[in-house]
Amino acid sequence: MTAGAGVLSGCENVRHKNTMANVVVVGGGFGGATAAKTLRSLAADLNITLIEPKADYITCPGSNWLFAGLTSLPQLTVDYLALKQRHGIRLVTDSVKSIDRDRRRLRLTSGQDLAYDRLILSPGIAFQWDAISGYTAAMANVFPHAWQAGTQTTLLVRQLQAMPAGGVVLIVAPPDPYRCPPGPYERASMMAYWLKQHNPRAKIIILDPKRGFSKQALFEAGWRQHFRYGTADSLIEWHSLADNPITQLDAQTHTVISDFGDRFRGDVLNIIPAQTAATLASEASLTDKSGWCPVNPQTSQSLFDPYIHVIGDAAHFAPIPKSAFAANSEAKACAIAVYSLLNEQTASTANWLNICYSLITPEHGISVAGIYELDGEHAVAAVREAGGVSQVGSPELPILEADYARSAYQSLVNNSFR
Amino acid sequence: MQLKQRLTALWLMWSLPVFAEINPQLVALNCVSCHQDHAAPERGIPLLVGLSAQTIQQDLLDFKYDRKSATLMPRIAKGFSDDELRVIAEYIAQH
Structure with a gap:
């Protein structure tokens, strides 16, 4: 080749x-x-x-x-x-x-x-529109995926803000691989931050076809700290449906249905399809x-x-x-x-860097980093000694990482487009 | 195959990834994705502009060996040999 x-x-x-x-x-x-x-x-x-x-x-x-x-x-x-x-x-x-x-x-x-x-x-x-039966491109205008930013995101924001008191947001997370692995969980965090102030009895339920997710320990620690995660009145629940994923949407009743027939009803449905x-x-x-x-x-x-x-x-x-x-x-x-x-x-030897910041609250940032190079078989491999997620310990680090999340965003945009 | 040839082949297989030269230009291009080359916002990620090669190299080594605490750089610096960090620092200081 x-x-x-x-x-x-x-x-x-x-x-x-x-x-x-x-x-x-x-x-x-x-x-x-x-x-x-x-x-x-x-x-x-x-x-x-x-x-x-x-x-x-x-x-x-x-x-x-x-x-x-x-x-x-x-x-x-x-x-x-x-x-x-x-x-x-x-x-x-x-x-x-x-x-x-x-x-x-x-x-x-x-x-x-x-x-x-x-x-x-x-x-x-x-998007793989056939992955969840009933969830079509047209249906995304009713239940937005918001996985390409723009009108889809605005629609989902409006739905969140208009949700009745004590309502339920369902986030149907996609299977691997997909754009922005920590995205659904940062989204749940940001929604919870808003709901905590404006609709504190509401709940976000993440239905996940995966057994785990990016920066999971850091997200869950942040959710415990800010959103009562793990308690009965937590703003966020995460359910792994790895053996029983969501396969169907019943638009009439705002319900998603799993492979085994379990039904989940939400006031706001954010369905992020397979890609x-x-x-x-x-x-x-x-x-x-x-x-x-x-x-x-x-x-x-x-x-x-x-x-x-x-x-x-x-x-x-x-x-x-x-x-x-x-x-x-x-x-x-x-x-x-x-x-x-x-x-x-x-061509010189290629190597790559990935850094993803996520916000759990405006003052709580977390990150994951990876350095990648070619291995002996010319395949991409992570450099084992490097990378990984934020350290836990000092209370100043999440605040600093939140600032850096905003700074890195601006810098990446400038670096790419300007 | 002669033993000597076999050993040479083995040595090459083992040594190639280790001796593969990094391209400091490519690494530096990735550095400025976060460390932008003009005014950083308040409480933003530090700039690299105006730093000497020696300062950058020392900082990178301090991050790598956990002698200096930081959010992300210790995780990045561990991905490179001391010599690679020197070459990267020199490239950044010159450009």
């Missing part, structure tokens, strides 16, 4: 010896924006095009903070002006209809055709039977097409979690690899 890619990239450079190469980036989230920006910092004369249908991007990171009233959609919104003006990225506000892999051309929804020498795909996720790589990736036959895009991690080249690099949530970089921070890190390694391939150089 790698050897083949090297040979092919050689031909390509002969072809473009006297012209500038065209690199097209599809998807203007953290992965795509960072890839375009980093590539520009490496190559001033490269033609870099970013294709993204939205004029503004609302970040998923930070969007759970809306439930606690700590931020607003405008504060979570970034545009692409800096990428365009400061970094000389050609911006095409459009979406990709299809990828002609043989001719290395993209057909856009507007009808425009675009050639690429190398394509970087950062298309994000799609795969975005439809664009599967339609271009870049996914395997897992639903995600397998890549050679060293260069992020698709295992099915050496001219296409896949990064971000859509790509299979496990054990690196699917996060905005990880997408940013994958984009940087990818940009260096693309630059090397275009210049017929050997």
Whole structure:
């Protein structure tokens, strides 16, 4: 695979010896924006095009903070002006209809055709609508997943705030792997923080198809400290339904039903479905039977097409979690690899960093970190001596980590988009 | 296979990950995801701008060996050899 890619990239450079190469980036989230920006910092004369249908991007990171009233959609919104003006990225506000892999051309929804020498795909996720019967794309407008930030999140915030006194919020968590592993639990924390002040007899019930979750010990300690977790009147309950997951929605009665027929009724239903790589990736036959895009991690080249690099949530970089921070890190390694391939150089050894902060309250932050490298088999592996979750002990640490959570968010947005 | 060749192959297999050179540019790009290169908000993550290579290297070693308490950096610094931390510190100070 790698050897083949090297040979092919050689031909390509002969072809473009006297012209500038065209690199097209599809998807203007953290992965795509960072890839375009980093590539520009490496190559001033490269033609870099970013294709993204939205004029503004609302970040998923930070969007759970809306439930606690700590931020607003405008504060979570970034545009692409800096990428365009400061970094000389050609911006095409459009979406990709299809990828002609043989001719290395993209057909856009507007009808425009675009050639690429190398394509970087950062298309994000799609939802598996058939995983919970009755939960369709249309039904998400009634019971929001809020797993892509924007109107979905606003709808869920409004439903939470309008809930009757003593009402129940059901959060149906997704199976692994999915975007933002600590997300459902930070969301429950932020909802509980708001409910504690405005609807203190309410309850959040998390129904989880997993046996455990990211930063579990830290979340549960925080919930005990702030939300009476573990007592009869806890604001949050977590139920593992690993052998009996939710398989059905009865919209009429606001009820979700498990495999064995257990019924859970809620006033507000937040159903976060199982996920795969975005439809664009599967339609271009870049996914395997897992639903995600397998890549050679060293260069992020698709295992099915050496001219296409896949990064971000859509790509299979496990054990690196699917996060905005990880997408940013994958984009940087990818940009260096693309630059090397275009210049017929050997790409330097890749490594990656992931950091995910979560807020339990505005003054209680927790984090998980991981450093990743290639092992002897060229697979991604976590560096064993490094990483892990926040230390427990000093009472100042959660306060400091809450400040750092906000600071890291702003910094990551600036680093990716500005 | 000759014993010598076999030992060489074994040595190569064992030693490759250890001797694989890190790219300090890539690591530094990841550092500035949090340590942004312009004004940090109040109570934000410290900036690296203006720090000497020696200061950065010493801080990284202190984080790695738990001589200096911090929220996250001890967990990061343990992911690199002392020599890698030196190379990273030098790169950050120069850019």
